[in-house]
Amino acid sequence: MKLQEIIKQCGFEMKTQHGELIRDVTGGYSSDLLSDVMAHAKDGNLWITLQTHSNIVAVAVLKNLAGIVLVNNRTPEEGTLAKANEENIPIMTTKLTTFEIVGKLYEMGIKGN
Amino acid sequence: METKFDKTVEILFELKISDVMRRDIITLGPKDKMSVLKSTLQKHRISGVPVVDGGALVGVVSIEDLIKWLSDEGRDCYIEDIMSKNLQCLYADQPLMHAVKKFDQYGYGRFPVLERESGRLAGIITRGVIINGTLKKLEMEYKEEEIRQYRASHFFGDITADEKNVSLQFKIKGNDFDNAGKASTTMKKNLKRLGIRPDIIQRVAIASYEAEMNVVIYTDGGTMQYNIAEDHISIEVTDNGPGIEDIEKAMQPGFTTSESWVKELGFGAGMGLPNIKKCSDTMDLQSTVGAGTTLKIEIFIGEDDEATGNY
Numbered sequence: 001m002k003l004q005e006i007i008k009q010c011g012f013e014m015k016t017q018h019g020e021l022i023r024d025v026t027g028g029y030s031s032d033l034l035s036d037v038m039a040h041a042k043d044g045n046l047w048i049t050l051q052t053h054s055n056i057v058a059v060a061v062l063k064n065l066a067g068i069v070l071v072n073n074r075t076p077e078e079g080t081l082a083k084a085n086e087e088n089i090p091i092m093t094t095k096l097t098t099f100e101i102v103g104k105l106y107e108m109g110i111k112g113n
Numbered sequence: 114m115e116t117k118f119d120k121t122v123e124i125l126f127e128l129k130i131s132d133v134m135r136r137d138i139i140t141l142g143p144k145d146k147m148s149v150l151k152s153t154l155q156k157h158r159i160s161g162v163p164v165v166d167g168g169a170l171v172g173v174v175s176i177e178d179l180i181k182w183l184s185d186e187g188r189d190c191y192i193e194d195i196m197s198k199n200l201q202c203l204y205a206d207q208p209l210m211h212a213v214k215k216f217d218q219y220g221y222g223r224f225p226v227l228e229r230e231s232g233r234l235a236g237i238i239t240r241g242v243i244i245n246g247t248l249k250k251l252e253m254e255y256k257e258e259e260i261r262q263y264r265a266s267h268f269f270g271d272i273t274a275d276e277k278n279v280s281l282q283f284k285i286k287g288n289d290f291d292n293a294g295k296a297s298t299t300m301k302k303n304l305k306r307l308g309i310r311p312d313i314i315q316r317v318a319i320a321s322y323e324a325e326m327n328v329v330i331y332t333d334g335g336t337m338q339y340n341i342a343e344d345h346i347s348i349e350v351t352d353n354g355p356g357i358e359d360i361e362k363a364m365q366p367g368f369t370t371s372e373s374w375v376k377e378l379g380f381g382a383g384m385g386l387p388n389i390k391k392c393s394d395t396m397d398l399q400s401t402v403g404a405g406t407t408l409k410i411e412i413f414i415g416e417d418d419e420a421t422g423n424y
Contacts, residue, residue, distance in 0.1 A: 022230060034326075035384035038319050039391070043311075051379045058294025062301055062318040079291060087298075 001025055001109060003066050003090065006046065009108060010101065012069060012092035015076055019090030025066045027113035030102050034059050041065060042113055046105070048098055052076045057083040057091075067091065071098045122210075124250050126308045130212055131205035133246025134226045134236035140165040143172065143193035147182060150174060150192055163225045163234055164196050170225050170234045172196035203238060204229045208308045209246065212238050279307075279341045285325055287333040287352075290378070296337050297321040307341065309414065316392040316412050317346055323385040324350045324408055330371060330380055331355070332406075345394075347411045356402040364390065364398075 004021040007014065026044035031037050032051055041047060043064045049056065052074050060068055067090035070076060076084070076091050084091045094101050106112075141150060141162050153162060154176055161175035174196040182195050203212055203224050215224060226236040281303070283296035300321055304314045321337070328335045328350060335352030357363050364386050371381025390396050393410035400406040 020230070032379050033382045033384070034379045035323060035382050035388055038322055039384060039388050043315075049379075053378055054291060055293055055378070055380075058298050058322070061298045062294070062322050063315075 003046070006105070006108070006110065007092060010094060010104060012094055015070075015081060015091045015093060016084045016089070019067065019084070019088050021090060023066050025110060028102065028105050028110045029065075029112065030098055038063065045113075046110065048102055048105075050074055050098065052080060054080040054083050056080065057087055057089050060084075060089045061087050065089070069094055069101065071096060071101060121247060121251070124247055124254070125210040125213055126208045127306060128209040128246060128250055129205065130203055130207050130209055130226055130238060131235065133209060133242055134205065134238045135242055136236045138163060138234065138237050140234070141174070141192055142166060143191065143196070145192050146189050147179070147187070147192060147195060148189050150179060154179065161223050163237060164192055165234055168233055170200065170202070170227065172198045173200065173223070173225060175222060200225065202227050205235045208306075209243060210308060212243060216240055216243075281339045283337045283339075285328040285335050285337060285352075287329060287331075287335075289329060293326060293329040294322060297325050300339055304341070304346070309341075309346075313346070313412060313414055317348070320389045320392040320410055320412070321348055323388045324348065324410075326380060327385050327408075328352050330375055335405075343414070345411050345413045347409065350408040351405065353405045354403055356404055356406055357398075357400040358402055360398055360400060 001024070002021070003023050003025050006012070006025060007021065024044060025046050026042060027046075028048060029037060029041040029045045030048035031040070032049050034051070034055060037047060037059050041063050044066050045063070046067050046069060047060060047065050048069045048071060050071050052070060054077060056068055057080060059065075070091065070093045073093060073095045075093065081091065096104070139153060139157050139159065139162055141153060141164050143164055143166050150162065154160065161173060163170055164172040164174055172193065174192055178195050178197070201215065201219055201221065201224060203215060203226050205226050206229055212224065223237055223239045225234055226238055227233065228235045281300065283299070285296060286292065297318060301314060301318045304317060325337060328337070332352040332354065335350060338349040340347045362368050365383070366387045367383040369376075369381050369383035375381040386398070389408070389410060392412070394413045395411040397409040398406070
């Protein structure tokens with residue numbers, strides 16, 4: 001499923017200006033430990049997290065992730081957005097909790113892989 | 114002469130097809146008549162035309178097809194009846210080296226170039242275009258080199274390259290979380306431009322990131338030295354302390370000495386060193402408390418690396 005389709009169906013609020021939205025999302029990964037994401041997230045995954053500092057962008061770039069979803073309506077730090085725009089990593093927010101949004105994505109067919 | 118040739122090979126990896134391809138493409142539709150092809154080739158003095166239907170590439174028709182059609186009596190028909198539909202394409206984001214290989218492999222006069230995401234026709238590439246692009250880049254680099262020679266020598270400081278090895282050095286600041294990860298992301302981009310296999314890049318990226326974060330989280334700073342050789346990539350990370358008390362313990366998954374605020378940022382989970390080990394082919398960790406730590410890792414590039422193996 002394309003990222004823009006997921007954004008529409010989940011009602012995510014886009015925080016970044018740039019970023020590739022027509023990309024195919026290969027699956028999802030949820031974790032707040034950066035090393036865990038480095039070890040286990042896969043190319044093209046959508047990453048669900050509550051971390052908002054700028055290092056999440058570096059992780060997304062290194063793992064070639066499709067985008068980052070911040071849960072509980074958490075807002076990304078300013079430096080995070082600047083970096084994400086520079087690196088073309090889409091960052092979006094949801095008011096749902098991690099558990100709820102992961103469940104919803106799973107129902108939509110976004111599996112963990 | 115040999116160094117000149119190496120330079121050309123380097124440029125072929127450095128340039129992307131999109132950097133040199135012709136974008137002002139003349140196209141025809143599948144329902145255009147063969148008589149239109151004849152006049153198009155004559156008018157623009159070209160030897161082949163991509164056939165496009167509603168933005169999507171459906172075929173290629175060349176002067177050879179035209180000659181063959183003429184010798185078969187040349188009754189006017191649609192281009193789609195004549196064109197070759199068995200298409201060999203290139204992608205705009207591929208290194209120019211891929212195009213060179215493809216010309217060698219197929220002997221065609223031209224290849225259509227597609228935009229990877231949309232699959233749309235973005236340009237066309239011929240041997241002439243490749244030669245022009247390479248020469249232009251060589252000329253530019255030659256000029257830059259001349260300018261560089263006037264400048265202070267520290268510009269040479271962080272990059273040194275001989276015939277087969279490329280080295281890069283980064284300084285890492287301790288506790289600078291804003292810039293943490295910069296060395297690793299920069300390196301990832303460089304490896305991509307060099308045409309290194311994606312799975313190798315992925316392993317280098319993970320190991321490099323974890324090592325970089327360790328320097329940021331636990332030390333007052335250090336350096337990371339990357340060395341890209343023909344058959345392996347090595348990273349050497351050094352810092353000036355505080356050093357690791359018990360390396361065996363530090364290697365255990367989950368073991369950490371980091372403070373709670375660091376953990377809250379999602380770092381310091383005790384997974385860094387195990388992650389590095391998993392991603393590297395060799396790993397050597399030496400540390401003296403009070404003096405510093407040196408980590409050396411190697412990742413082998415492997416023989417089936419089609420992008421670099423033959424060159």
